[in-house]
Amino acid sequence: MKLNEITTCIKSSFILMCLFAFSCNAQNKSDASVCQEMKDIYENVYMINCLKEGKLKAVFYIDSLGNKIEVCKAPEKQALLFEEKKEFLYFLDENLIWKTNKDIMGKIFIAMYIDETGNIIEKRVIKAIDVCPECTTSAIDLVNKIKPRRAALMNGKPVKSIQVIVIPFNSI
Numbered sequence: 477m478k479l480n481e482i483t484t485c486i487k488s489s490f491i492l493m494c495l496f497a498f499s500c501n502a503q504n505k506s507d508a509s510v511c512q513e514m515k516d517i518y519e520n521v522y523m524i525n526c527l528k529e530g531k532l533k534a535v536f537y538i539d540s541l542g543n544k545i546e547v548c549k550a551p552e553k554q555a556l557l558f559e560e561k562k563e564f565l566y567f568l569d570e571n572l573i574w575k576t577n578k579d580i581m582g583k584i585f586i587a588m589y590i591d592e593t594g595n596i597i598e599k600r601v602i603k604a605i606d607v608c609p610e611c612t613t614s615a616i617d618l619v620n621k622i623k624p625r626r627a628a629l630m631n632g633k634p635v636k637s638i639q640v641i642v643i644p645f646n647s648i
Contacts, residue, residue, distance in 0.1 A: 548635035551628035574614035584615040594627040
């Protein structure tokens with residue numbers, strides 16, 4: 477299997493919706509493997525799911541330098557960011573600061589690469605609100621304040637993982 481080259485895109489003044497695209501070339505038609513690339517809002521690949529015969533075989537995180545890092549494909553327990561939903565909502569209320577003169581309603585999705593020690597190593601905006609770049613900046617600032625309580629676990633041991641957080645915006 478040969479993956480297409482990852483190209484670096486220049487950030488434009490327009491926020492793009494994230495797109496999910498299949499981008500791999502099988503060496504021959506009998507190979508049942510396929511890789512699914514997930515792209516952020518700037519069209520940069522941030523995650524690759526490799527499937528064989530319809531089953532997830534490996535998950536890779538692509539960091540901002542283009543390095544391919546294998547992460548746990550299905551941890552028994554995801555990284556613990558908040559104990560419960562109420563704690564997350566309180567965190568949002570206390571820390572989400574955004575200013576805009578527009579009526580906004582929508583959600584921003586941010587993918588976080590969390591290492592075995594429970595640290596957020598990198599974040600990527602994978603879905604934004606097109607008409608509100610201020611919201612994207614505020615969402616990134618909010619995620620920078622998150623301190624995970626523990627890494628994802630597999631067989632009782634900490635593992636690298638990817639977790640997506642959804643940040644709601646509603647000014648209507």
